[in-house]
Amino acid sequence: MSRIDAHGHVFARATSDFPREVNAGTPADREETVEKLLSYMSASQIDQAMLVQIGGTSLEHHAYLRHCLKTYPDRFLGIGLIPESAYAHPQSHMDQLADGTGIVGFRLGMVGGPQDPFEPVDVRTFSTFPIWKHAAEKDYVLWLYVRATDAHQIAWLVDAFPQVRVVINHLGVCPGEGKGRTDEWGRPQIDTPSYNPGFHTTHRLSTYENVTMHLSGHYAFSKEDYPYPDLAGWHKHL
């Protein structure tokens, strides 16, 4: 059986061939290449991996991801991003990125429905509804790492689109406002209560057969070193 790393990021130096956005953690001259990832995969006996786009949402920003998928088609599949400006009409963007490239789905950071759970719900008004609809039509995977305020909205769309395969990222944690920072290595750190609100939102999505969840991101949520014993309760809850 193949061993697959379900979620990783790679990026090249920012060049005209591989344009990307930069930030403090990913300055223009930094690179974390797919070849470096392959060396780690080899050392850990990992056969394949999912590569998740970072560095921008435009078609051009996906150049390095597409390069990786083209160079190593038997080792990787990809997850792309969609600019928020395209949410209302995402079909062209999604199809161009997924057209024989190895990109099989798209990551969303929001759902776009009512933040008040007591408001009436019509999923057609959710800002990401066109994305879900097109994913259902084209069998694209949706990769979700959404804001805390959106967590309860996911179920409505999962319920509406049972044919869409959904991957909840990073233990089902949905980061809260003002709860994110980076550690000394530039990795995300997310303050999350030990009684994880996800127990009653994202984890409940296990009801649906088309939803899976990553056992990942522990370093970002744990207050302790590997093997992150403070998260044992979360695992037990699963």
Place this chain on the structure above:
Amino acid sequence: MSSASGIPDSDWKQWEEQGYLVFAEAIRGEELARLQRAFDYWSAAGKQDWLKGVARGEWSATYYDIPDVLTKDEVFIDILDRPRYYDYIKAFAGADAIHIGAQVRTAPLWPISYTAWHPDVPPHHPLHIKVQVYVNDVEPGGGEFAFVPGSHRPGAGPYPRVRDLAAMPGHKRFPGKAGTAIMFNTYGWHVAMDNHTQTPRKSIILTYERRTPEKVDPARYASIFASLNTPDRRRLFGLD
């Protein structure tokens, strides 16, 4: 027939064997109306803070508990020792049963329930009893409480982790009118069923436990000392 505690033998038997009891109209009339008014008032008063807490990732959006509820309105204290069910708490957990918490909870409409089947505590935990009081009418399919009778007993189970809550073998559902109270042993497997109605479920979950020294913390209730004015209440909150 009844035992020295005044609890009918049939109720003792059901509690021991099934792990639950239902008290219809446990709260009624003006007291129920008062409870409903306080529930709605304080739910509205705290809602914006709750939404901010949800956005901060501190609270779940799939249920909403009024915070610090015992300080909000006397009625939330009054219902803790209603004789209709509190006499049973004393009989089952001993006269020194203590109050653990009161969750004054609204569950918004959602495609699925906010919780899965679960016991609250393991059987080696001191006896832990909850009383769920419906504040509005809870219809079948309206997020009603459900329990697996007998699942509290030593050696019961194992119970499957079912995707569909309705697939739990042997479960019993408890729709009921406002004011209905359902008492259950939390060693047993229980859940809030999916709500397919158009009405969010409003309920209050009162938690009691057989007293152990580590759970006695009267300082926690300093703000409501004036209301703890009966022997029962003083014991319930660990003041005596």
